[in-house]
Amino acid sequence: MFQKILIANRGEIALRVLRACKELGIQTVVVHSTADSDAMHVRLADESVCIGPPPSRESYLNIHQIVAACEITGADAVHPGYGFLSENAKFADILAAHNITFIGPSGDHIRVMGDKIEAKRTAKRLGIPVVPGSDGAISEEKEAKRVAAEIGYPVIIKASAGGGGRGMKVAHTEADLEIALQTAKSEAGAAFGDDAVYIEKYLQKPRHIEVQVFGDGAGRGVHFGERDCSLQRRHQKVWEEANSPALNAEERSRIGGICARAIADLGYSGAGTIEFLYENGEFYFIEMNTRLQVEHPVTEAITGIDLVHEQIRVASGGGLSVKQEDIKFNGHAIECRINAEDPRTFTPSPGTITHFHTPGGLGIRVDSGVYSGYKIPPYYDSLIGKLIVHGRNRVECMMRLRRALDEFVVDGIKTTLPLFRDLVGNPDIANGDYDIHWLEKYLAKGE
Structure with missing residues (x-):
């Protein structure tokens, strides 16, 4: 197992990875820009290194500075989170050249899946259905x-x-x-x-279905079920759930099995997500993300398996902790991405959070790195937190989600909370009857 992991990210995902490291008894180093010096993950890490000014290209995308931070602190591995350098093959290669483990797939696999044309060719070769x-x-x-x-x-x-x-x-x-x-x-x-x-x-009314996969890099692969990410605005996911309301058990098992076998045949190592459009009972590959997804907590909720623990275990050479038959799906989970944006115009709303109160109770999880008095900087992604709700079934999950949204308080800035309060009461959402175009049509009606 690793002695010290450097977390090359910020915000809620940096805090998420930090928590997993602490549970595993691994020392943590975080890097940060000058704009993030008072961030929660900086406060809680064992060590922190300032790597530059606010612009991402001068800090979180500065490979030289991050490698230097690893060498200064003695970190033997890097967790990239999502975004920034998480799918940068050059970064993975440079870390390998410095004998630092990249907690993710090889640079070669990142390159293959990062080129959409080559990814489609590879998927077809591996037996994955394509558009x-x-x-x-x-x-x-x-x-x-x-x-x-x-x-x-x-x-x-x-x-x-x-x-x-x-x-x-x-x-x-x-x-x-x-x-x-x-x-x-x-x-x-x-x-x-x-x-x-x-x-x-171009499919007319598809859903966006993605399958969470893991490989051990030595010919074993498993899947952790699917997520439905069809509620999108401008191709950006807003609401995700697992399992998909559109699939039955047979379809779930079929597409999961195809993806797990493909990952094994590819010799892939670590976490990945194979994404599909789904229409009229057919799946069509669109891309593969070679990293942890923003929406990974809904998969954790229905499987009870910590995916970041699994990433660290695989990257350290420990292999997968579970076999396919060990993975069971329990209940239903939904994630809402709470952004610092105007809920109608979606204009970013940076500023100081004057009051921050998260919901609680059975089946409620909030992943966020903000707090009362925290100032949302204008330089980065507008995501400030994720509300994840789990229930024994979708009906119970929706009931808990409605209650949790009512309890959630973020004052001082505009957020997308009002949008989710509207969505949770909509009959189409309640019935799971939506596709990738639904949200934009819904928003257009309100303008």
């Missing part, structure tokens, strides 16, 4: 029209090097295709420095 589309990048309009005619309109054009909705355009007819292709390539080049795009069939 019909181009075999590689599309550069010319003539080629785009040929592919679109083969798979049928509407089609979606996506950036090969990125995600989050950037470099992504839908064409409903051939007349739309030229401008969609040009716009997608332009956005992709500006956002990712790579204008390569590819084409896929």
Whole structure:
């Protein structure tokens, strides 16, 4: 087991990893920018190192400074959390060259899955169902029209090097295709420095289903069930739940088994999430995230397994602590991402939190690094906390969620809490009857 882990992140995920390390008796080092000197994870860590000014590129994305912090403190491993350098193959390679363990997959696996075109090819080779589309990048309009005619309109054009909705355009007819292709390539080049795009069939009313997987790097793989992340705004997840209200036990077992076998065949090490669009009983691979997900707590709630403990164990060479038959699913869990944003316009709302009170009671968990008097900086992601609720079934879970949202108090800034209070009372949400377009249509009605 590791002696000392450096946590290369901030906010709630840094605190989440820190807690896991403390439970395992591992010393912790956190890095922070000058804007985060009073953050909770900095206060609670065994050691802290300031690595630069507020801009991420000068601090949390500064590989040289993070490696130097490892060497100064004697950290023998780095946990990257999510975001920042968590899917940076170069970072993983540099740490390996300095004999520091990256708590995640190899740089090669990060590279393969970070390129959307190569990831799709790899998924297909591993037996994972994929969305019909181009075999590689599309550069010319003539080629785009040929592919679109083969798979049928509407089609979606996506950036090969990125995600989050950037470099992504839908064409409903051939007349739309030229401008969609040009716009997608332009956005992709500006956002990712790579204008390569590819084409896929655009599904009309899909759900977003993702499968949590783990590999030991030596040919073993397991899955921890699926999460439904269909409630999204601008391709950003807002509400996640496990298990999905849309799947039955047979579908759950089928897609989980496919993913676990693929991870084993790939020789993958650590945590990963294989993401799908799901429509009319069929799954279509869209990407794989080679890191811990923001929404991992809902999986922990229904399995009772600490996924960060598992990451650390695998990275230290201890292998997986469970076999597939050991993983049982208990009840239902929902996570709401509480952001420092206006609940109607979604404009960021940095500032000082004057009062902060979290809900409690059976089945309630809040992952947050903020406190009363804490100042939300304007430089980073607007996520300030996650409310995770667990119940014996979805009905009980929704009841607890409604009560927990009423108890949650964040004063001094605007947050998205009012949005979730509206959603929890909506009949479609109560019935689990929604797709990836539902939330944006709902929000448009309120404007």
